[in-house]
Amino acid sequence: MNHSASPIPFIVRPLFFAACLVVQTAVGENLLRNGAFAEPVSDANPLPLNWHVAPQDSAEVSLARGGSDGPVLTATIASTSSSQGQVSQRVATRPNRRLLVTADVRSSVAGAAFVQVKRYAGRRELERIALPASGTEWRTVELEIDSREADAVEVICRWKRDEKYQGGTAAFRNIRMEDLGEKVRIPLAVERVDGVATLQSIGVTATMRGDWEPGVAGRLQYRLVGEAAWREAMPPVARPSEGEFRGSVLDLRPGTEYEVAFTLLPDGKPVSTRVSTWREDVPVGRVVELPDQFDRLEPYVVALQGTADAWVHVRPAPGARGAIVAASGRPDFAVRFDGASFVLFEGFEIRGGEDDAVRINNSHDVIIRGCDIAGWGQVGAPDARGIATNALGKAINMQSGIAIHNGAERIRIERNFIHAPRGSANSWRHGHPHGATGISLSNPLGNIVVRDNDIIGSERHWWNDGIEGEYNSYVTGGPHRDSDIVGNTVAFANDDGIELDGGQRNVRCVGNLFRWTFCGVSCAPNLRGPSYVYRNVIVLGDERGRANFGFKMGGAQFANQGFSSLFRNTVVSHGNTFRGGLYGVGPNPIRSADNLYHLGAVAYQHRTGTVFAGDLVPPDGFPPHLLESGGDTPASTPVEGVASFVDETHGDYRIASAPVRHEIGAFDRATSFPSFPARGGEVSAHPALVPMGTASVGRVELALSPEAGTTWKAVSNSPWLSCSPTSGGIAASGGRIAIELKANGAKAGDGFHRGAMTFRTDRGHLRTVFVTATILPARPWSLRVEAEALESRGFALRQSADASGGAYLVATNGTPHRGAWARLDI
Incomplete structure (x- = not known):
């Protein structure tokens, strides 16, 4: 099949976009000069006439005029860079014109080439819009835009230089911009309001119709269903390029129905919808209990399907520890969800998987809760x-x-x-x-x-x-x-x-x-x-x-x-x-x-x-x-x-x-000692960070509520870090346990070390305490170091006859407040 003869149409016509090129010409005429790339600058200079090519991009650009594809501008991507190559043309325009930009694009690796349009008022860029990117066959892309207040528009053929595109090509042909006539404006209005919930948030989208004016704004409010008074949410964000306002209502209660309303300012009427946040617990209609699984040669595949009113609860069988262990060397995953829906998967100890321990594909309404996952x-x-x-x-x-x-x-x-x-x-x-x-x-x-x-x-x-x-x-x-x-x-x-x-x-x-x-x-x-x-x-x-x-x-x-x-x-x-x-x-x-x-x-x-x-x-x-x-x-x-x-x-x-009166940072000033992150209070520990120094011993007070479960255990992340006790019953302890942490210098080795001790209950509630320790060498030794300039770390070198080697370091430019520092690796 000859794909080059008939480009695939790919059409996007958003409600609002600005950027084009317009001069006083007949409808249907191409406002771009040499948009077909039929003319080079000269025989000696094969770059396209009337188009600007930056010097750093010219080596990658060539013009072919004799092939079956017709005249084609091709960029051979020869360098890796976060910047993009470009060939551009800017044209004067008039306000309030409907402009249609079309182009054929193709690249050897999909996505490398695209056409961009920028709208200008004088020298100020107003907006930039990207047309859909290239495929590996010729694709016709099209975009109708509104010149609005612009007096000039720039059309840019761009190619990406990411590593995956290296050595490939980006090709462009038949670049056109036509004036379709005067833009007749339709007042902006709300078409509908939708909300998507989580446990504690609602994402709100107000879909609009009509034409967007600069600076247009909206208002987002919410209330509990049944309440009279509205509460203010953070202002929604205008997205003219997508025809939407979007915003989030934050810090809500789970399992609660709310009414959210969007109002177009300054004098629009509220448009509302009702949304319920997710429930903490889900209704279970079926229970599947698994025996321990060891040395599995294939992933344990979860493809169970429940319903919104009857979830499938997968849990360890009575007496089992909940082990799912993949055999060494295979498979790719210990557990794989594929085609699952309305499944609660809870309380397993998962080990292995050459790629991932747990992989989720093509599944919805799945909860993975309270699992211990390691060794993959x-x-x-x-x-x-x-x-x-x-x-x-x-x-x-x-x-x-x-x-x-x-x-x-x-x-x-x-x-x-x-x-x-x-x-x-x-x-x-x-x-x-x-x-x-x-x-x-x-x-x-x-x-x-x-x-x-x-x-x-x-x-x-x-x-x-x-x-x-x-x-x-x-x-x-x-x-x-x-x-x-x-x-x-x-x-x-x-x-x-x-x-x-x-x-x-x-x-x-x-x-x-x-x-x-x-x-x-x-x-x-x-x-x-x-x-x-x-x-x-x-x-x-x-x-x-x-x-x-x-x-x-x-x-x-x-x-x-x-x-x-x-x-x-x-x-x-x-x-x-x-x-x-x-x-x-x-x-x-x-x-x-x-x-x-x-x-x-x-x-x-x-x-x-x-x-x-x-x-x-x-x-x-x-x-x-x-x-x-x-x-x-x-x-x-x-x-x-x-x-x-x-x-x-x-x-x-x-x-x-702090030198401010208003609240700053993650904690309010009135907050009592926080176990952070703030969870439900089931497990807390004080202090959050234990600096042992050279003592190799530290202490933590662990507090556990009855809701945390019946038993707890401690898991160290390092062989040099241990604690006592390491486990116990929650009720028997009265909910408060004094924990002694110890650092084993022989296992750690000399130097500064960082570790963590995680306290976990049988219901999966967690709290991790962090530890630092400095292990001194068994036999003292000394090292003499001469001062060197460390300006990048906030220091300056000062000369002094009293200093060893004749120089010393001093922190400068406020760096005592900002924390001048340096580390010596030996």
Whole structure:
């Protein structure tokens, strides 16, 4: 079949979009000069006439005019870069014109080529719009847009330079823009309001019809069904490119019916709908009890199907310990959900799986609760870079305790203990980390809840990311939509604590603890939004003790970026507490409010897009250009100063004092000592962090409520760390147990060590306490070190005849407040 002769139509006509090229011409005439690429600049210069090609892109561009496909502009992708190649043409336009852009695109690897349109008023870019990307055969893409107030439009042929496209080609032909006549405006109105619930949130979408005006806004309210008074939710976010307003109603009660209402401002009428949050417990219609399963050669496959009113409860048989153990070397998964629905899978001890311990595909309404998951994946052998590889020489990566994949929707992962994979991820010392992850999210359908899990690595088993998103540059990447990540403890990650990267349509990350990770929360990129990240505690430091960013935010690689709201978080980092521009150069919409950015500076290079309001930032730790307004972005209003914590040494990050009156950070000032993350109070421990120092002994008080279960046990993440007692009955103890922790220097080896002790009940309730210890060598020894310049760590070198070697280090530029530091590796 000859596909080149008849392009496949691919048509998108959104309600509103702006960007085009228009001059006073007849309807149907191509407003682009040489849009067919029929004319080169000259015989000596084969680049297309009337099109701009940047010098850095010209080596990749060629023009073919004699083949069966007709004139074709081809880019041969020869370099790896986050920047994209481009060939562009800008044309003058008039306001309020309907403009139709069409193009044929093709690439050797699907997705490499696309056409982008930008709308301008003078020199100011108003909007950028991407047409659908290429396939491996010729595809005709089409987009009708509204010039609105623009006086110029730019059409850009773009190609991506990601590693997977290297050596491939991106091809364009028949680029056209036609003036379809004057745009007749239809007043914007609400078509319908929909809500998608989780246990504690409702994602709201107001679908609109008509034409969008600049600055249009909406109002989101909610109330319990039966209440008279409305409550205000956070303002919804306008998404003209999708014809929607979106927003989330936060911090709701499970199993409760609410009414949510959207109002188009300034004078629209409320349009409402009723939505019920998920119930904590589900109605069970059938029970399946499993005997212990050892040395399975195939995954245990769950394909059971219940109903909304009669779930299937899968649990261990009486007297069984709930073991599901895959044989060594096979299979790929210990447990696989495929085609399951309305299934509660509870109380199992899962071991093994060469790829993932648990894989979920093509399933909906599934709860995995109270499981102990460990011992999966591959160890591999390090390659020349220091990255673990399998028998085929391929880097080992994305091997997950629980993998939520294609076709997964309405999935709850709760109260699971995920720990001790077989392998360990490398640090950034060897390049981008590769290795195991606690939970992965790869193209799910969305509506995922991950709550109250402890995802604990160790000095021997570091995570790549604690919770990892795959397909970052796709809308379905990461949690995707209408999802909550809440109340989890994630520790020992050589890259991110969590990746929300992807669509982030009403995605919430709430009340989690990320400790000893290289980055905290990644929102790069946010393709749709909005996402809400609040009341998290982030304490950074990978296996080398190095820290990158508390919040890793995207850039402007993709058009119409989604909105991210970051508020009431506590970030403790010797690196940047906030960093933007990590997915393409340029700004994107972010609001940071009432966060405590402790020690590390805020790094954001743009003046537009992002606003900081009421955040506490370190002295000299905030970009001065953001203190002035830029374009449509108001000036930021952070507060410079230093907060002190109630007891940072023992992991209590409540604020003791701060130079602000309003509430900042993850905890209200009136909060009593929190066991954080805040769960149901079934298991708490004090202190949260035990610094043994050189004593090798520490103490913890464990408190357990009757709702926690009947028995408890302690699980250490390191062979050098033990405790006494290690288990017991809850009723017999009266609910309070004094725990003694011990460090075994012979097993640990000399040096500084980090560990964790997890306390878990028979009902799956969890609490992890973190431990540090310094093991001194059996025989004293000394090392003489001469001072070297360490400006990158906040130090300066000073000369002195009294100092050893004639020099010493001093902290400068406010760094005593921001935490000047250095580590000596021997």
